[in-house]
Amino acid sequence: MRIVVLDDYQRVARAYGDFDSLPEADVEVVHEHIADRDALVAALQDAEVVVAMRERTAFPAEVFERLPKLRLLVTTGMANAAVDFAAAAAHGVTISGTTMYGNTKSSNTAELTWALILACRRHVVTEDRALRDGRWQTTVGSDLAGSTLGVLGLGRMGTQVARIGQAFDMRVIAWSENLTAERAAEAGATLVSRDELFAGSDVLTVHLKLSERTTGLVGAAEFAAMKPSAVLVNTSRGPIVDETALVAALIAGSIAGAGLDVYDVEPLPRGNPLRGAPRTVLLPHLGYVTEASLRGMYQQVVEDIAAWQAGAPVRVLAPPA
Incomplete structure (x- = not known):
């Protein structure tokens, strides 16, 4: 199973999330933002799971159409206005989120x-x-x-x-x-x-x-x-x-x-x-960028992927009202 983690600027995803615990997982972490849509699609080819950092990367219908193997999109946070939920559903893609701060009460x-x-x-x-x-x-x-x-x-x-x-x-x-x-x-x-x-x-x-x-x-x-x-x-x-x-x-x-x-x-x-x-x-969108926040997010990202692998996805997001 190929997993691509986007926008890990601080290079902490592997340290904060236990991706090695996921069975048969081939994990690639992208440390720079991919703004060009063709380049994004190329980077995500053959990925079954993609992890997106909040709303940084848009996932409109065109992207889902060009990623036929994608089955799970995990977004940090419990809402994402940059995702076309209807297109995701039409292409059989589950969308899970994280509570942003894990189990902390971070402010x-x-x-x-x-x-x-x-x-x-x-x-x-x-x-x-x-x-x-x-x-x-x-x-x-x-x-x-x-x-x-x-x-x-x-x-x-x-x-x-x-x-x-x-x-x-x-x-x-x-x-x-x-x-x-x-x-x-x-x-x-x-x-x-x-x-x-x-x-x-x-x-x-x-x-x-x-x-x-x-x-x-x-x-x-x-x-x-x-x-x-x-x-x-x-x-x-x-x-x-x-x-x-x-x-x-x-x-x-x-x-x-x-x-x-x-x-x-x-x-x-x-x-x-x-x-x-x-x-x-x-500032470069640092509001959520603390150790406690990122650690909690990436731990829940791994939980989301493991639950989806087990056939019981958690923190599944509904389309925005």
Whole structure:
């Protein structure tokens, strides 16, 4: 049985997942992203099992059509908007997921959110570069205490971020389409209107799931409504924020800065305007990249494959609603 593991940038898949325990398994691990579709199909030829890292690699109908031997697609996470579930079913491909963090209760994305918030508000990257160039104290930071944290999406991750905001003595406000005042209060936040969220936030952090409804939700009108002193942080999904509008807002000074861990296209292309945008802190989608998270994911990947081999697949994903 040929198994191909995609996008193992850190070269930890074999160390964290016991692939050797799988009977008659020929495992190939790919350490670089394969963006070209023909190259991807060539790399996956004869594979019965493919392991995909979240939504990094798209699996549309065309790919399933060109991989007739594929029978199991394991995706890290319990949802994947880059997979055509109907095409997978039509070609007899089972899709299993992982709970991302294995058996841990990791808050790694929430932690990274705060790393970006602090980096933006205290100009950490700018001062690091200035110091290395021989300059000393080139910026003035902004206090978190007494300022307003706006949370766009108050689910599990947004709630963790909100509670940390309270520890910094920030006022926390939140909005999402179905959020109630009671649910917001449980997280230590105040429910506000959509307009109030953008206008009132000193730090606006995005924690929504990507869907047709949320794609492009933060665009030119929202940036125009924000304070010129506000910063945007997105550790959720890139397409929720209109990248073109964000770059324009940064160049115009409509907002003070942005901290990003996610993008429309990943890895972020070399020519993407965000790379040259001012007052940004850009990370290569590190929100989930911790030892505990990756170890838990790859352990569950092996469990998924073993269960499928035994004829009783686990963590089988249903098409998105």
